[in-house]
Amino acid sequence: MASGSVTSPSGVPATAAAGHSMSILGYSGPQLAALAVLLALIAVGPFVLYPVFLMKLLCFALFACAFNLLIGYVGLLSFGHAAYFGMGSYIAGYCAKQLGLTPEISILAGTLVATLLGVAFGWLAIRRQGIYFAMITMGLAQMVYFFCVQAPFTGGEDGIQAIPRGRLFGIFDLAPDMHMYWLTAAVFLIGFFLVHRIVHSPFGQVMKAIRENEPRAVSLGYRADDYKLLAFVLSTALAGLAGATKSLVFGIATLTDVYWAMSGEVVLMTLLGGLGTIFGPVVGAAVIITMENYLAEFGAWVTVIQGVIFCLAVLLFRRGIVGEIGRFLKVQL
Amino acid sequence: MDDIFGIPAPLLFGQLLLGLINGAFYAMLSLGLAVIFGLLNIINFTHGAQFMMGAFVAWMLLNWLGIGYWWALLLSPLIVGAIGVVLERLLISHLYKLDHLYGLLLTFGLALIIEGLFRNYFGSSGLAYRIPEALSDSWDLGFMFLPVYRGWVVVAAAVMCLGTWLVIEKTRLGAYLRAATENAALVQAFGVNVPRMVTLTYGAGVALAAFAGVLAAPIYSVNPQMGSNLIIVVFAVVVIGGMGSIMGAVLTGFLLGVIEGLTKVFWPEASATVVFVIMVIVLLVRPAGLFGRA
Numbered sequence: 001m002a003s004g005s006v007t008s009p010s011g012v013p014a015t016a017a018a019g020h021s022m023s024i025l026g027y028s029g030p031q032l033a034a035l036a037v038l039l040a041l042i043a044v045g046p047f048v049l050y051p052v053f054l055m056k057l058l059c060f061a062l063f064a065c066a067f068n069l070l071i072g073y074v075g076l077l078s079f080g081h082a083a084y085f086g087m088g089s090y091i092a093g094y095c096a097k098q099l100g101l102t103p104e105i106s107i108l109a110g111t112l113v114a115t116l117l118g119v120a121f122g123w124l125a126i127r128r129q130g131i132y133f134a135m136i137t138m139g140l141a142q143m144v145y146f147f148c149v150q151a152p153f154t155g156g157e158d159g160i161q162a163i164p165r166g167r168l169f170g171i172f173d174l175a176p177d178m179h180m181y182w183l184t185a186a187v188f189l190i191g192f193f194l195v196h197r198i199v200h201s202p203f204g205q206v207m208k209a210i211r212e213n214e215p216r217a218v219s220l221g222y223r224a225d226d227y228k229l230l231a232f233v234l235s236t237a238l239a240g241l242a243g244a245t246k247s248l249v250f251g252i253a254t255l256t257d258v259y260w261a262m263s264g265e266v267v268l269m270t271l272l273g274g275l276g277t278i279f280g281p282v283v284g285a286a287v288i289i290t291m292e293n294y295l296a297e298f299g300a301w302v303t304v305i306q307g308v309i310f311c312l313a314v315l316l317f318r319r320g321i322v323g324e325i326g327r328f329l330k331v332q333l
Numbered sequence: 334m335d336d337i338f339g340i341p342a343p344l345l346f347g348q349l350l351l352g353l354i355n356g357a358f359y360a361m362l363s364l365g366l367a368v369i370f371g372l373l374n375i376i377n378f379t380h381g382a383q384f385m386m387g388a389f390v391a392w393m394l395l396n397w398l399g400i401g402y403w404w405a406l407l408l409s410p411l412i413v414g415a416i417g418v419v420l421e422r423l424l425i426s427h428l429y430k431l432d433h434l435y436g437l438l439l440t441f442g443l444a445l446i447i448e449g450l451f452r453n454y455f456g457s458s459g460l461a462y463r464i465p466e467a468l469s470d471s472w473d474l475g476f477m478f479l480p481v482y483r484g485w486v487v488v489a490a491a492v493m494c495l496g497t498w499l500v501i502e503k504t505r506l507g508a509y510l511r512a513a514t515e516n517a518a519l520v521q522a523f524g525v526n527v528p529r530m531v532t533l534t535y536g537a538g539v540a541l542a543a544f545a546g547v548l549a550a551p552i553y554s555v556n557p558q559m560g561s562n563l564i565i566v567v568f569a570v571v572v573i574g575g576m577g578s579i580m581g582a583v584l585t586g587f588l589l590g591v592i593e594g595l596t597k598v599f600w601p602e603a604s605a606t607v608v609f610v611i612m613v614i615v616l617l618v619r620p621a622g623l624f625g626r627a
Contacts, residue, residue, distance in 0.1 A: 299452075300453045301449065307447075311439055311443060
């Protein structure tokens with residue numbers, strides 16, 4: 001099991017969970033236990049809670065996992081992930097509504113466009129590091145936002161509304177919430193396992209090496225920029241997947257999805273849950289979405305509370321909820 | 334000379350002036366960001382919110398206490414700067430030993446809090462701030478009408494930027510500041526109180542943002558969101574200019590404002606994105622920024 005805990009882009013060096021006798025598919029014993037709890041919650045959830053709320057939660061959890069792949073394991077803070085989430089959302093919505101494509105094709109199309117955007121923007125942004133990287137990704141995302149305000153296919157201020165969920169593979173009707181729920185859960189789990197697989201692959205190990213000490217990784221012969229770009233693209237692809245799924249769940253794609261506040265929100269979810277932890281982004285998304293759900297009537301106070309959580313997380317518990325629990329139990333979650 | 338490139342001269346000069354004014358705000362805000370970043374190594378995301386606070390404090394001084402524009406120009410930066418000093422001492426100063434990104438995240442959180450509080454109290458719709466009596470006139474320059482206030486904004490911003498440059502480049506205090514930017518520990522060893530200088534620098538950078546906010550109050554409507562949309566453009570300006578040089582930040586700010594203004598004349602649809610497009614081009618050609626050191 002890992003000796004150090006992943007805490008921050010420049011925090012305690014992390015070692016891989018692999019190599020321990022208890023590990024199965026790269027998951028350690030405690031992680032398997034947590035995974036079992038997560039799977040049980042996903043299975044039981046829709047019978048206890050409102051399925052649409054859970055679907056929203058799963059979409060944002062996937063979004064946060066995608067974001068975490070970049071900041072938690074490569075140490076790159078993107079402040080413009082809304083661009084990929086929103087683009088995935090718009091394209092999937094457009095395909096499903098205007099082109100009448102089936103949901104799986106629409107979702108894939110949204111993911112693909114977000115990925116291409118990720119290739120272009122990642123290629124530009126990795127030219128600078130640290131604080132500049134954050135500002136550049138933010139500027140590029142704002143460019144996408146203004147594009148979406150003006151482009152005809154996005155519907156401007158109205159967005160794309162009444163997007164049909166359609167029939168999966170042309171057969172299964174997704175209109176009932178429970179049907180859509182199982183698709184969303186499947187999409188989330190695919191993304192969730194993919195992130196874990198990437199992190200624990202040899203590629204993932206190099207990613208972490210670059211995070212910890214880029215010059216040394218370069219001196220060992222790794223082309224750091226190629227690794228960063230690939231990590232960026234994978235992260236944006238999953239963000240697009242999350243956005244595309246979200247637009248079919250709610251039947252709506254709007255400017256909110258591409259606005260900078262959305263980029264900030266995914267940072268908050270990941271930070272609160274725990275940067276560089278497997279389960280952190282899921283927990284963070286659950287807390288934030290639940291909070292927004294119950295505090296919606298208080299309007300601008302939600303923004304204030306989000307800001308307060310941001311400050312508290314940065315000042316008091318930089319490991320995040322899951323990171324702190326893991327430290328308390330002396331396990332890596 | 335009614336038409337220039339097929340564009341009516343008053344329209345062209347009008348947009349050029351608007352561009353200069355936007356450029357003045359870009360210059361002042363990116364200057365403040367550069368000064369703060371130089372010493373604190375923190376990108377102050379709260380800068381936009383502090384710009385907004387500057388405008389709101391001016392509005393409050395006028396409507397609650399009857400204190401006019403000219404006093405607000407002095408008092409508002411002092412008040413907002415003092416709040417900045419308190420924030421730096423209480424919160425930001427705990428992050429200097431950590432990764433720079435945490436500074437960005439903390440100041441982002443602070444910006445959310447400030448913006449949310451103002452939105453709760455004042456709502457999202459804007460408040461009006463009257464142009465001061467002495468500047469409410471308008472001059473006929475022959476080729477266009479120049480509202481005096483707009484001219485004043487450009488001049489005041491340019492003087493403020495030049496003044497900041499002079500302080501940093503030509504005074505003893507500025508020399509300490511530049512030395513501390515290079516090597517804080519060494520300057521401290523020479524007996525300069527570096528932590529206090531850091532605090533005051535943050536306060537001064539914030540005061541500069543508030544000063545810009547007061548200048549902006551009579552032009553734009555005073556509303557809680559006025560800073561957050563501006564700050565993202567200013568970040569792009571900072572990426573384009575690079576934060577290594579004070580004069581570079583100022584020039585880049587004015588230049589981009591003018592380019593944006595001209596884009597509004599020739600291709601209005603692109604005016605919102607032109608700064609970001611230039612950012613992309615600069616990243617391709619000169620990744621360190623126009624005035625940056627690689």
